[in-house]
Amino acid sequence: MGFRSFLSKPFATYVVKKQKEWANNPSLAQENVFNSLIQGANHTAFGKDHNFGDIKNYEDFKKHVPICDYEDLRPYINRIIEGENDVLWKGKPEYFAKTSGTTSGAKYIPLTKDSIPNHINSARNAMLNYIHETGNADFLDRKLIFLSGSPVLGKSGDILSGRLSGIVNHHVPGYLRTNQMPSYNTNCIEDWEIKLEHIIDETIAQDMSLISGIPPWVQMYFDRIIERTGKSISEVFPNFDMFIYGGVNFEPYRKKLFDSIGKTIPSIETYPASEGFFAFQDTQTEEGLLMQLDSGIFFEFIPTDEYFNDNPTRLRIDEVEIGKNYALIINSNAGLWGYSIGDTVKFVSKDPYRVIVSGRIKHFISAFGEHVIGEEVEKAMKHALEVHSEVKITEFSVAPQVNPTDGLPYHEWLISFENEPHNIEEFSLTLDHKLRELNTYYDDLITGSICRTLVITPLQREAFQHYMKSIGKLGGQNKVPRLANDRKIADAIIEWKK
Structure with a gap:
């Protein structure tokens, strides 16, 4: 046993013990984070603009701080870039995490001295939880x-x-x-x-x-x-x-x-983003990722079916329900406020609070009102791969075909196969039947002859790699959207049709 593995075990015991203290008191942990955030940003430009001095509780906060996206915060980010102090968080950020937005161009997400430990310690603690549980x-x-x-x-x-x-x-x-x-x-x-x-x-x-x-x-x-x-x-x-x-x-x-x-x-799943490290797999025996409720982020949750409403319901951690999809909203010591990161999550446990990432709020197909989401297409694909064990895929993406040259509209699944199905029609039907089981609105479209069953378009093995290279996003942390409500990505990827 080397010195790293030897020293990691007592450290893992200490970290997990401290983790259990806040995981057993999740509401208190989040309340403490909330109070710390309001106090820390009280004298910032954002805090003054949104009356942080009058905020005594979460209900006050919701009245003063709206849900926002990057474009809403861009004027504040620009002020930081121009050299101003105390804009979104006290002082200046240590870094900007630069990301490429689909509609906003480059985004500059602040990382502060106070927020960096969230990224570093959460990654470390994911490994320490595994070591504590398994002894390996x-x-x-x-x-x-x-x-x-x-x-x-x-x-x-x-x-x-x-x-x-x-x-x-x-x-x-x-x-x-x-x-x-x-x-x-x-x-x-x-x-x-x-x-x-x-x-x-x-x-x-x-x-x-x-x-x-x-x-x-x-x-x-x-x-x-x-x-x-x-x-x-x-x-x-x-x-x-x-x-x-x-x-x-x-x-x-x-x-x-x-x-x-x-x-x-063995594997460990993590949930990091430029905006924060939100959760990680803390056990090999239970489903879901442990929400990091004591790490400088105050979480809010909006039911996904209300997300585009003018005044959607905003919930704290103690108000969520198991099995329901929520848009994830964060407030953090990086200076992000009421910030919608674009992800949807679903709670699988409340003791402790564990989630799965179910998709992207803007990544869905609803060309006919079906609102198929990422979680559903991924579950359908997982099922099809289990039924057709000979099949291996490299990548896939789904888009609607609203105006086909003939026949009814359909969902087009663009798939790069490593090993193709013995019978692609049977594989298609397996996918389609599972998706109909998961989404009753989609099932109604098929049953009512509004749409026909899904169509698979096989692509070259490295089609998605070629596509990502063509848009300058090959490798690193870049990801292909699993599905879209238009054909912009599909029409580009189909260039590498098999």
């Missing part, structure tokens, strides 16, 4: 690879800016730096395909035990190693026994990824 810490003593964006930072005004994963790379604890891979120079390469080859060069002969990254890009890393060596990943890395992931639903990728490894290994 040996993976800390070998090589660890984090597939992330470039750590090279620019400046927005006088604030350092870059990709979140690159910023976090500068804050990796010292005790992990000596076995962290890839090297700093390789991590700085911007071109994903060139970077990937360098990562393989550096890691292929190492004693790798942990790999962390977004599943489709990890799969690309695995594919290239298998092409080079002709071996499974577990043959190349015999001590590889921990996979940490986040950013997308793992289920569509699970079968192919573990087939590439050559065995099933």
Whole structure:
């Protein structure tokens, strides 16, 4: 046993003990965060504009602070970039996490001295929970690879800016730096395909035990190693026994990824974003991710069916219900207020509060009033892959076809297959039947002959990689939207039709 694994166990015990204290008192934890946030931003420009001095409780807060998106906060962000202090949070941010918005152009999400521990400690605690539960810490003593964006930072005004994963790379604890891979120079390469080859060069002969990254890009890393060596990943890395992931639903990728490894290994799911690290998998035996209720973020939840209302219901953590979809709203010590991050979550437990990420509030198909969401198409795909065990997919996306050249409208599933179905018509029907079971409105469309059953369009194996490269988003933390209510993405991806 190495010193890292040896020291991690008592530290894990301490962290989990402290975690249970606030998890057993979730309302109090959130109330303490709320009061701290209001006090911390009382004298900021945003606080003055929204009467923070008059806010005594959550009901007051809702009266003074509206739900907003990035465009609503952009004037405040611009003031920070221009050099102003005490705008959204006391002082100035340490960094801006730069992201690419679909309609807003570049977004600059503030990270403050007070908010950075949320990102770093939550990632650390995800591993410590696993160590505490299983007693397995040996993976800390070998090589660890984090597939992330470039750590090279620019400046927005006088604030350092870059990709979140690159910023976090500068804050990796010292005790992990000596076995962290890839090297700093390789991590700085911007071109994903060139970077990937360098990562393989550096890691292929190492004693790798942990790999962390977004599943489709990890799969690309695995594919290239298998092409080079002709071996499974577990043959190349015999001590590889921990996979940490986040950013997308793992289920569509699970079968192919573990087939590439050559065995099933333990995994930890996380829920990070530029705006905060919201939850992580705290146990291997229960569904869902533990909400981080004591980490500088006060959470609000809007029932998804009210999200686009003029005055939607806003709920605290103690007011949510299990099994219902909510839009996630955050208020944080990064200076985000009433901020809709665009995700939807569903609670699977209230003791403690655990969620699954069910989709994106703006990623849905409702061309005919059906409002199919990401969770439903992913469940349908998971079911179809279980029924048709020979099938492996690389990626998929769904879009409506409202004006087909002939016949009734339909949902088009654009799928890159690793292994195609023996019978694609039967695979299509399995998908369609499951989706009809999950969404009664969609079932009504089929039953009422408003739409026909879904249509699968097979794509080239690397179609989605080609698409992401074509829009300058290959690799790193970028993700393909699972579904859309228009054909902008579908019509672009279909260029790589098989």
